[in-house]
Amino acid sequence: xxxKKEHLKSSNIDWNQFMPGISIDCVIFGYHDKELKVLVxxxxxxxxxxxxxxxxxxxxxxxxxxxxVLKERTGLSNIYLNQFHTFGSLKRSDHTxxxxxxxxxxxxFDETHFLLQRFISVSYFALVxxxxxxxxxxxxxxxxxxxxxxxxxxxxxxxxxIYQKAHDHLKKSINSEAVGLNxxxxxxxxxELQGLHESILGKELNRTSFHRKIMLxxxxxxxxxxxxxxxxxxxxxxxFIQQ
Amino acid sequence: xxxKKEHLKSSNIDWNQFMPGISIDCVIFGYHDKELKVLVxxxxxxxxxxxxxxxxxxxxxxxxxxxxVLKERTGLSNIYLNQFHTFGSLKRSDHTxxxxxxxxxxxxFDETHFLLQRFISVSYFALVxxxxxxxxxxxxxxxxxxxxxxxxxxxxxxxxxIYQKAHDHLKKSINSEAVGLNxxxxxxxxxELQGLHESILGKELNRTSFHRKIMLxxxxxxxxxxxxxxxxxxxxxxxFIQQ
DNA sequence: CTATAATTGTTACATAGTGTAACAATAAGT
DNA sequence: ACTTATTGTTACACTATGTAACAATTATAG
Numbered sequence: 001x002x003x004k005k006e007h008l009k010s011s012n013i014d015w016n017q018f019m020p021g022i023s024i025d026c027v028i029f030g031y032h033d034k035e036l037k038v039l040v041x042x043x044x045x046x047x048x049x050x051x052x053x054x055x056x057x058x059x060x061x062x063x064x065x066x067x068x069v070l071k072e073r074t075g076l077s078n079i080y081l082n083q084f085h086t087f088g089s090l091k092r093s094d095h096t097x098x099x100x101x102x103x104x105x106x107x108x109f110d111e112t113h114f115l116l117q118r119f120i121s122v123s124y125f126a127l128v129x130x131x132x133x134x135x136x137x138x139x140x141x142x143x144x145x146x147x148x149x150x151x152x153x154x155x156x157x158x159x160x161x162i163y164q165k166a167h168d169h170l171k172k173s174i175n176s177e178a179v180g181l182n183x184x185x186x187x188x189x190x191x192e193l194q195g196l197h198e199s200i201l202g203k204e205l206n207r208t209s210f211h212r213k214i215m216l217x218x219x220x221x222x223x224x225x226x227x228x229x230x231x232x233x234x235x236x237x238x239x240f241i242q243q
Numbered sequence: 244x245x246x247k248k249e250h251l252k253s254s255n256i257d258w259n260q261f262m263p264g265i266s267i268d269c270v271i272f273g274y275h276d277k278e279l280k281v282l283v284x285x286x287x288x289x290x291x292x293x294x295x296x297x298x299x300x301x302x303x304x305x306x307x308x309x310x311x312v313l314k315e316r317t318g319l320s321n322i323y324l325n326q327f328h329t330f331g332s333l334k335r336s337d338h339t340x341x342x343x344x345x346x347x348x349x350x351x352f353d354e355t356h357f358l359l360q361r362f363i364s365v366s367y368f369a370l371v372x373x374x375x376x377x378x379x380x381x382x383x384x385x386x387x388x389x390x391x392x393x394x395x396x397x398x399x400x401x402x403x404x405i406y407q408k409a410h411d412h413l414k415k416s417i418n419s420e421a422v423g424l425n426x427x428x429x430x431x432x433x434x435e436l437q438g439l440h441e442s443i444l445g446k447e448l449n450r451t452s453f454h455r456k457i458m459l460x461x462x463x464x465x466x467x468x469x470x471x472x473x474x475x476x477x478x479x480x481x482x483f484i485q486q
Numbered sequence: 487c488t489a490t491a492a493t494t495g496t497t498a499c500a501t502a503g504t505g506t507a508a509c510a511a512t513a514a515g516t
Numbered sequence: 517a518c519t520t521a522t523t524g525t526t527a528c529a530c531t532a533t534g535t536a537a538c539a540a541t542t543a544t545a546g
Contacts, residue, residue, distance in 0.1 A: 065331075088365070
């Protein structure tokens, strides 16, 4: 085993640097191929899936902890983050999935292992540019990959509830310019922006009223035309006006 | 000191029953005399003010902990509660106010006292019927009283930020029937409902468009007239339709 | 008993926002 | 030159909301 992989082993983590009982979970949204996607971890050799998460250092703010987790899984800084809910049901006290994970990762562990306590989860959703992200698995996981929101597997504990509430909040904030600004590339066509909105809302939108509403919002600027190579009028390219 | 008061002493609390590092704070809104008010605690002999709060038992959900805190301070069950944000800035690690409080309450204490750790605060706002509430101080406080939102004193730690964010959320949810249903009595006039909305939004509203909008929402039912004793047409009384 | 003042309920009109359809403009293939 | 597909624009209808006008109601003053 290489030094680098050794460094990644969970048994080398100093759990004492973190606040006990509180975790952070992140629903990281990306948009690609006309589909809304979420980053999901698969734990090693267990077939268990989970949202990316982490813990809060004793001298770190909640938001900084979330930024650190996001940076670790995506490689990105300056991510759009929104703290939307804190989960504290007793469902979260079921330690069987984490025991399964530890059995497949640690030489030995006991009931007092840091990961086997009850955690209250402060949850954030993030909006990222799919093309800029290099998903990185954490020390307990094989993979960190984009999953289409319509093909999400069953996740551990209450992570499906967390995803659902994140998606509900994203729907409510659909009219914030943050949605298009952070999920699309710098320039895009009106059809691409409409496709994004349709993926988030899960329903089709009227083309002309969407166009008018977006343009009247005043956040967009036309910056030229895009040759599509297709046999029809070429669409304008737009970008968000940064104030 | 009576047995009853002895029971209320903070030194008799078994702090070990609670999760460490996590607290609950509540912004409890009431409406009276055409003014929006919030319940505020004053710590004994210190001149320090704070929002009502509490901690989470190790086998209790977050929402149940919030309900318990609300019940303790207001005597009410079945309160409208909304978890709106979790606060985790480093501002919360300043232990000077709590030390001042303990110096005036405990015979002795040391740096490891449960109340002298960093707490992440899961915050709720509550809407209650002013007339049904009997405010009760907690073991560290002299008083728990209604303060007009325009006369709020400086509160400890980040409690003013917590109040502000609660108020922002309340403004956003102004069109939810929960606002009138929980802050007013069972029956009320249109002018009373409009006064409540104006207090929450901090601005005057147009009378006729407000009237029309509320009636078109379909949540209200007329149930008779109210004699005001004043020299003008008497207003209808309304109540919310419970589905 | 009548006039006055104050507030409430209703209606009319103007404006803004949105759903819908029609139509012109454009780009590439036949 | 004709066809097809998509985009941008405009026209019309309908709804929601801001504003003003007016009628209805209740108590008080004279």
